[in-house]
Amino acid sequence: MHTTQDCGTFQLGDRRVKRIGYGAMQLAGPGVFGPPRDPGAARAVLRAALEAGVDHIDTSDFYGPYVTNRLIREALHPYPSDLTIVTKIGARRDGQGAWLPAFSRPELIEAVHSNLRNLGLDVLDVVNLRSMxxxxxxxxxxxxxxxxxLAGLREQGLVRHIGLSNVTPAQISDAQKIVPIVCVQNQYNLVHRDDDALVDQLARQGIAYxxxxxxxxxxxxxxDALATVAARLVSTPEQVALAWLLQRSPNFLLIPGTSSVKHLHENLGAGRLVLPDEALAVLDRIGTQA
Ligand SMILES: NC(=O)c1ccc[n+]([C@@H]2O[C@H](COP(=O)([O-])OP(=O)(O)OC[C@H]3O[C@@H](n4cnc5c(N)ncnc54)[C@H](OP(=O)(O)O)[C@@H]3O)[C@@H](O)[C@H]2O)c1
Known part of the structure; x- marks a missing residue:
């Protein structure tokens, strides 16, 4: 089944990608640490994503660690030419799963090579530097x-484009003096909207958020407000939450994470949901009350 997304595309590096992609983090074990309970089911979600027309997958070697990248390779390699895989570096997990910075030169170089190996690629489409x-x-x-x-690794041809994650507006503008930034990946959703001004600023620059x-x-x-709006629109709360993001700004590229084929299809279905003004007004108030 190939799901047509009515919500359009946005530029990510040198490609236009559909505005709903897939975040692979949930495929790792509990706490995104260790292997999944059912690796076959995890690979099935990835294959279902591509069959449904997903052309943008977000991942990292530190999910697992190494678990999601290896699942992606096992399930999808050789990759279709229109698939953009975005990974991130800058962190590592210790033996108990704690998140630690990995910002030294040798760690960053090894992280790029490790992502290349585990994904089975010669060049990474987009690498986000994750601030820690x-x-x-x-x-x-x-x-x-x-x-x-990271810019040096890009000059060597190992990385096509660079993005940033978990960053402030000042860090983004300083980064742009060093290398072009194609995307910013920060936390944002209906109840967490600290980046409102940043979203608009990046939209003006044509940078994906x-x-x-x-x-x-x-x-x-x-x-309750989200559940009420969803019931009125005969949709799920998750679909409404995703549709609200799509309507928030044209530079939003979504990467909802799921380990379920059913949820994957529901999430892609959010691309066909148009929220009327009264629903938007109710949903907008959720963020201001949080
Ligand atoms: N840069 C960073 O620091 C950073 C941090 C976190 C995440 N990420 C990226 O962002 C992506 C998205 O974040 P996320 O996966 O952590 O969180 P999320 O997309 O906000 O939510 C994932 C959770 O929602 C559930 N879910 C998904 N679709 C659903 C649906 N239709 N109905 C009901 N429940 C649903 C999933 O459970 P099921 O598995 O049961 O569906 C999972 O528990 C990740 O995959 C990762 O690639 C980046």
């Missing part, structure tokens, strides 16, 4: 050194 000054949210700190290393935790991540979005 504060693992839970953007915090100021210089990204000049790690970004210069890729909200992580679009459905709330490990804390699923829960709101």
């Amino acid at each position: 000054f504060d693992v839970h949210g953007p915090a100021e700190g210089s990204l000049e050194e790690p970004l210069t290393v 890729v909200p992580f935790f679009p459905l709330g991540g490990f804390t699923p979005l829960q709101s």
Whole structure:
């Protein structure tokens, strides 16, 4: 089944991608650490995503670690020419699954080579540098050194495009003095809208904004107002939450994460949902009340 997305495309690096892609993080084991309970089912979700027309997958070697990248390779390699795989570097997991910074030059170089190996690629389409000054949210700190290393790997032809994740507006403008930035991946959803001004600024620059935790991540979005709007539109709350993001700004590229084929198809269905003005007004108030 190939799902036509009515919500259009947006430029990501040198390609236009559909505005709903797929985030692979949920395919790893509990806490996105270790292998999935059922690797066959995880590979089936990835194949179903491509069969449904997904052309943008978000991943990283630190999901698992190495688990989601290897599942992607096993399920999808050789990749279709129109598939854009976005990965990220800058963090690592310890033996207990804690998230730690991995910002040194040798760590960043090894991370790019490790992503290439595990994905089975000669060049990575897009690599996001994930800031780790504060693992839970953007915090100021210089990204000049790690970004210069990543720009060097781009000059070597190992990386096509560079993005940033978990970053502040100041870090983005400093980064743009070093290398073109094609996307920013920060936390944003119906109840978490700290980046409103940044979203609009990036839209004016033609840069993709890729909200992580679009459905709330490990804390699923829960709101009576959301449930009421969804019931009125004969949709699920998750579909409404995704459709709201799509209508928020044309530079949003969505990467909802799921380990379920059913949820995958529901999420792609959000691309056909048009929210009327009264629904938007109700949903907009959720963020201001949070
Ligand atoms: N840059 C960063 O620091 C960062 C951080 C976190 C995530 N990410 C990226 O962002 C992507 C999306 O984030 P995420 O996966 O953590 O969070 P999310 O997309 O907000 O939510 C995922 C959760 O929602 C559930 N879900 C998905 N679709 C659903 C549906 N239609 N109905 C009901 N439940 C549904 C999933 O469970 P089921 O598996 O049961 O569907 C899972 O528990 C990740 O895959 C990853 O690629 C990046």
